[in-house]
Amino acid sequence: MTELAKSFYLTTPIYYVNDAPHIGHAYTTTAGDVLTRWHRQRGESVWFLTGVDEHGTKVQRAAEAGGVEPQVWVDRLVSESWQPVLKTIDARNDDFIRTTESRHADRVQKFWDTVKANGYVFSAPYEGPYCVGCEEFKFAADLVEGTGEFAGEQVCSIHGKPPEQLSEENWFFQLSAFNDQLIKYYEENPNAVRPQSAYNEVMSFLRGGLVDISMSRSSVKWGIPLSWDKSQVVYVWFDALLNYITATGYGAEPGSKDAELFARVWPANVQLVGKDILRFHAVYWPAMLLAAGLQPPQQVFAHGWLLVGGEKMSKSKLTGISPELIVDHFGSDAFRYYFMRAIAFGHDGSFSWEDMSARYTSELANGLGNLASRATAMVGKYFEGKLPPDQAPGDKEIEIQQLLQTVVEQADSCIDELDFAGAIGQVREFIEHINGYVTEQEPWVLAKDESTIPRLATVLYTVCESLRAIAVLYNPVMPKAMQEMWQAIGAQEALGDLADQPLASCGTWGQLPAGVQVVKGASLFPRLAEPESD
Numbered sequence: 105m106t107e108l109a110k111s112f113y114l115t116t117p118i119y120y121v122n123d124a125p126h127i128g129h130a131y132t133t134t135a136g137d138v139l140t141r142w143h144r145q146r147g148e149s150v151w152f153l154t155g156v157d158e159h160g161t162k163v164q165r166a167a168e169a170g171g172v173e174p175q176v177w178v179d180r181l182v183s184e185s186w187q188p189v190l191k192t193i194d195a196r197n198d199d200f201i202r203t204t205e206s207r208h209a210d211r212v213q214k215f216w217d218t219v220k221a222n223g224y225v226f227s228a229p230y231e232g233p234y235c236v237g238c239e240e241f242k243f244a245a246d247l248v249e250g251t252g253e254f255a256g257e258q259v260c261s262i263h264g265k266p267p268e269q270l271s272e273e274n275w276f277f278q279l280s281a282f283n284d285q286l287i288k289y290y291e292e293n294p295n296a297v298r299p300q301s302a303y304n305e306v307m308s309f310l311r312g313g314l315v316d317i318s319m320s321r322s323s324v325k326w327g328i329p330l331s332w333d334k335s336q337v338v339y340v341w342f343d344a345l346l347n348y349i350t351a352t353g354y355g356a357e358p359g360s361k362d363a364e365l366f367a368r369v370w371p372a373n374v375q376l377v378g379k380d381i382l383r384f385h386a387v388y389w390p391a392m393l394l395a396a397g398l399q400p401p402q403q404v405f406a407h408g409w410l411l412v413g414g415e416k417m418s419k420s421k422l423t424g425i426s427p428e429l430i431v432d433h434f435g436s437d438a439f440r441y442y443f444m445r446a447i448a449f450g451h452d453g454s455f456s457w458e459d460m461s462a463r464y465t466s467e468l469a470n471g472l473g474n475l476a477s478r479a480t481a482m483v484g485k486y487f488e489g490k491l492p493p494d495q496a497p498g499d500k501e502i503e504i505q506q507l508l509q510t511v512v513e514q515a516d517s518c519i520d521e522l523d524f525a526g527a528i529g530q531v532r533e534f535i536e537h538i539n540g541y542v543t544e545q546e547p548w549v550l551a552k553d554e555s556t557i558p559r560l561a562t563v564l565y566t567v568c569e570s571l572r573a574i575a576v577l578y579n580p581v582m583p584k585a586m587q588e589m590w591q592a593i594g595a596q597e598a599l600g601d602l603a604d605q606p607l608a609s610c611g612t613w614g615q616l617p618a619g620v621q622v623v624k625g626a627s628l629f630p631r632l633a634e635p636e637s638d
């Protein structure tokens with residue numbers, strides 16, 4: 105990696121540790137991991153941050169219900185559930201921030217001291233509704249008519265429960281001071297909030313006018329105390345949002361490694377969020393940054409929800425499915441593939457065991473897995489495991505070489521739009537094309553006649569060289585299986601580590617040298633075990 109490599113800083117939201125993760129949380133992290141692996145293969149200098157949000161009423165109450173101190177509660181959940189889930193889904197994050205760490209707490213205080221010194225913090229009473237599920241001060245427009253036991257009452261549109269009524273003496277952040285500046289910023293930078301539906305939502309909220317908002321809580325104990333008023337803690341969102349800069353060295357000693365990191369990565373390139381927390385990230389967060397004299401992120405991307413029965417999957421509604429359950433059955437690669445492939449990023453989608461099994465079998469096992477095993481088996485059988493040279497290329501092979509170039513370019517531009525399904529779709533079409541080519545060329549027939557051995561060599565070379573490119577393109581999505589395939593086609597020895605293969609030259613034909621040792625390894629996507637019945 106050169107000094108001049110372009111920086112790419114990506115964040116996921118930090119997750120509440122009131123409970124263990126479900127696949128909705130793993131979904132955001134998986135998307136972040138696929139995207140950052142892709143950018144690493146572009147040769148960029150990547151920083152991928154994830155972590156946990158440990159303060160606030162929601163976590164405090166969960167700890168109380170569990171009968172332990174909040175710190176004990178979060179320590180346990182973080183080490184037993186939240187850190188392990190990263191391994192489960194094979195995430196390669198560069199850092200993991202916990203908001204109870206001192207590096208975070210100290211810098212949060214420093215940040216708010218700065219904003220106060222800049223004149224944007226004042227004391228005032230807060231009276232109004234608060235949803236603990238969202239940890240959010242609600243406006244009348246955010247509430248909807250309740251149903252069932254809450255019929256006739258106004259409830260939170262996400263949690264379906266009436267908000268609590270707060271009456272506190274708080275410190276306020278002068279959000280309204282940034283209204284015009286934010287509108288102008290987003291008009292000039294339409295890519296700063298994506299997709300379009302999210303952009304429109306943010307613009308209409310901004311045009312409706314911003315009002316000042318509490319930045320502290322006087323009735324909550326579990327949080328970071330204000331430096332100038334120790335009787336209050338920083339409102340949990342105004343503590344949590346800061347993780348994106350506290351973890352990367354905001355406020356660090358000038359000249360220190362941390363300060364260097366901050367100078368390199370801020371403003372973040374992409375901040376991934378679920379659509380439920382868009383307003384925090386695309387309105388409050390940039391306003392906070394501006395108030396402290398910092399730049400807003402380059403892009404906030406809001407993805408959709410994983411739904412169960414048409415509603416957001418959630419632990420509180422007992423609809424959360426644990427990532428382990430799926431990964432134990434399908435493997436981490438298939439988990440990553442499925443969620444990135446089956447749900448258009450930015451839209452809602454549902455997980456179904458049947459759909460996932462069907463795609464696993466048709467797209468992974470029968471599609472790519474079968475192609476790789478047929479190709480490596482035939483090189484073993486007809487050429488004693490040595491990749492034959494590309495002896496007699498013709499029109500069909502030229503067509504494949506050109507198609508590959510297009511696929512690489514298109515997949516790369518899909519990734520720029522965070523269109524994971526589109527990028528995967530490009531590679532899949534290429535795989536189907538190669539599978540069709542094998543069926544059409546019938547290498548097993550070519551093998552029967554001495555005069556067609558040069559054609560046989562070309563066909564098998566073409567398939568293995570295509571697998572080389574497929575491994576590079578799919579590595580961000582399915583790193584384990586692609587590493588196995590990379591090894592099976594002899595690319596590890598000849599070309600080095602898969603993760604070091606630049607995407608830019610992935611479409612250049614002829615990289616796999618003839619003569620490399622090809623081995624038919626274990627099946628890349630083994631047959632699924634029968635699901636256990638209860």
Ligand code: MSP
Nearest residue numbers: 117118119120128157344345377378409410416417
């Ligand atoms: N702690 C806050 C975020 C603070 S970021 C400074 C929070 N935590 S959360 O655990 O409730 O949610 C974290 C992320 O998980 C959000 O982006 C949310 O959209 C996502 N998801 C939670 N349930 C989800 C689904 N059912 N589907 C998709 N994503 C979901 O909010």
